[in-house]
Amino acid sequence: MIGPVWTTLCAFAMTALTALPAQAQQERPNILLVVLDDAGFMDFGAYGSDTQTPNIDQLSSDGAMFTRFYATPQCGPSRAMLLTGQDNHSIGMGSIAEVMNDEMRALPAYSLKWADSQHTIASLLQEGGYQTFASGKWGIGHIGENLPNRFGFDRSWVLDSTGSSNFNTKSYLPIYKEMKWFEDGARVSLPEDFYSSRNIVDKMIEYVDERDPDRPFFGYLSFQAIHIPLQVSTEYIDKYNGVFDRGWDVMREERLQRAIEMNLVPETTKLAEWAYNARDWDALSEDEKAYWARVMQVNAGMMENADHHLGRLLNHLDAEGALDNTIVVVLSDNGPESATLGETSELPTLLIEKAFMLLEGWNTDYNNLGQRGSIAAIGSxxxxxxxxxxxxxxxSAGEGGMRVPFVIAGPGISPLGIANARAQIADIAPTLLDAARVDYADDIFHGRSLMPILSGTTDAVYGDDDSMPFEVSGTAALYRGNWKITKTPTPFGDGKWNLYDLSVDPGETNNVGADHPDLFEDMLAEYAQYAEQAGVYEFGPGESARQQLIENSVKKIFSNYAYLVIGFLIAALAVLYVFFRWVRAMVRRARA
Structure with a gap:
């Protein structure tokens, strides 16, 4: 009798022991990391936008919304830092591919390729027992080189580029003929009725539904909204009829006052002068005002639509009882896009853009804004x-290019409301690993965990003497406490280093370098040390990422459309030959 009883007890004990890890796993929070593309500091409703984002606003009300959260000025480097917690140069992501020259490509900091051993938040969570999913824009490094299936994601469905049409794989840049989507590392086609925000969320819901419910999951949801081209159904565009008719001069002043009233910035904040190519709203014709107001309606509608589809996912999780145990993070990868295609560029660039748009069937027609074939963009x-x-x-390395909205809510996150602590995009990985109770070595991260702030334990994890350096394609900044040195190439900056006191001047209107020479020189020396260690490529005078993008685009146009260029040259030579023969015949007749 002892034998069978002992066997039964052992079996019961083993069952209990194997059940414990599953129970412990289930109690750990799910994590949903949501990235909006090119959303500016005041683009969420919670931050004072005219755009309706009720789902994001609810998260900000339930948890925390940061006012001093920094990304890099470009998408790829920001996303690399977000997913690894490391400095972008240390992992070969010093820039996006589209704005690099040959010298940069030869440097380790700009390899745009990860080693197989590269850790990500997904791989570390996966080792800690999490199921990991990615859906949406990826765009880290060379296309197809660093796909998520290689770096810790169990399932992934991603656009591996800087952006694309929201209805198909058409490229918005002359550099590419087509944009590529991959599922679990294999190239895939898009459905006929594809629309980016809807299908990106649909795929995440599919992955979530297929998961093991006894284990927590990590979802990386990355929208194309609101990256160029701005596209959304007219239902969402028309909701904003009249909202932007006051124009950018008035509305920029209104947002300054709103930001002060909401305590997003100090009351001493002033607006900097407009960018060098900005137009006076009152100087526009009535047709031009109608056009540019409509463009901003498309921008707002696309953002609201993304929020709607995010809400579908949150409601789906809520319906199955998983939302209460899910940490949700929403942020932007950089500041808003200022460029347009076919509208506001200087003449030589405008001609290139027009030629590309003609070849690829893009347009900026008022009656088609936001629809298929429309390449709308809001401009500077x-x-x-x-x-x-x-x-x-x-x-740019201005605050508007780097300071972005960041909202987080869920289990373990105190309802802090507005959080004025300094934080950066490399902090997200260690923060979420802490929340998931996954052990890691502190020295593998460039960033720091924000959990002491989010749990209400402390007000800050960076002290007045702690620095944050950033550099991407010639734009650079270093933060130390409330001080910031920054450099943005021409034409939007002066290409020189400036010092600002962000505690009173987040609008960066008063360069105080001459007033604090010792501090200025000390911060410059610290940045120089960082740049040397990181392997930063220094742009020369007059060089910039935008200028390099134009040069690379011109080269690619001649490469991608060589057959058309050759055909045009042959046709032009034929016309010249016929004209020459005609002139010679006329001359002969005159002599006769």
């Missing part, structure tokens, strides 16, 4: 409104 003036009251926008 509305970008300055989206980033208000901060200075400049994407591709």
């Amino acid at each position: 003036e509305w970008a300055s409104v989206s980033a208000a009251p901060l200075h400049l926008f994407k591709f």
Whole structure:
């Protein structure tokens, strides 16, 4: 009798022991990391936008919304830092491929390729027992080189580029003929009725539904909204009829006052001068005002639509009882896009853009704004409104290019409301690993865990003497406490280093370098040390990421459309030959 009883007890004990890890896993929080593309500091409703984002706003109300959260000025480097917790140069992501020259490509900091051993938040969570899913834009490094299935994601369905049409795989840049989507590392086609925000969420819901419910999951949900081209159904566009008719001059001032009233910035904040190419709203014709107001309606509608589809996912998790145990993070990868295609560029660039649009069937027609074939973009003036009251926008090291919205809520996150602590995009990985109770070595991260702030234990994890350096394609900044040195190439910056006191001047209107020479020189020396250690490529005078993008685009146009260029040259030579023969015949007749 002892034998069978002992066997039964042993079996019961083993069952209990094997059940414990599953129970422990289930109690650990699910994590949903949501990235909006090119959303400015005031682009969420919770931050004072005119755009309706009720789901994001609810998260900000339930948890925390940061006012001093920093990304890099470009998408790829920001996403690399987000997913690894490391400095972008240390993992070969010093820039996006589209704006690099040959010298940069030869440097380790710009390899755009990860080693197989590269850790990510997904691989570390996976080792800790999490199921890991990715859906949406990836865009880290060379296309197809660093796909998520290689770096810790169990399932993934991603666009591996900087952006694309929201209805198909059409490229918005002359550099590419087509944009590529991959599922679990294999190239895939898109459904006929594809729309980015809807299908990206649909795929995440599919992965979540297929998961093991006894284990927690990590979902990386990355929207194309609101990256160029701005596209969304007219239902969402028309909701904003009249909202932006006041124009960018008035609305930028309104957002400054709103940001002060909401305590997003100090009351001493002032607006910097407009960017060099900004237009006076009152100087526009009535047709031009109608056009640019409509463009901003598309921008707002696309953002609201993304929030709607995010809400579908949150409601789906809630319906199955998983939302209460899910940490949700929402942030932007950089500031708002200021460029347009076929509209506001200087003449030589405009001609290139027009030629590309003609070849690929893109247009900026008013009646088609936001629809298939439309390549709408808000331009520098509305970008300055989206980033208000901060200075400049994407591709710059101004606060408007780097300070972005960041919202987090869920189990273990105190309802802090507005959080004024300094934080950066490399902090997300260690923060979420802490929340998931996954052990890691502190020295593998460039960032720090924000959990002491989010749990209400402390007000800050960076002290007044702690620095944050950033550099991407010639734009650079170093933060130390409330001080910031920064450099943005021409034409949007002066290409020189400036010092600002962000405690009173987040609009970066007053360069105080001459007033604090010792501090200025000390911070410059610290940045120089960082740049040397990181292997930063220094752009020369007059060089910039935007200029390099134009040069690379011109080269690619001649490469991608060589047959058309050759055909045009042959046709032109034929016309010249016929004209020459005709002139010679006329001359002969005259002599006769």
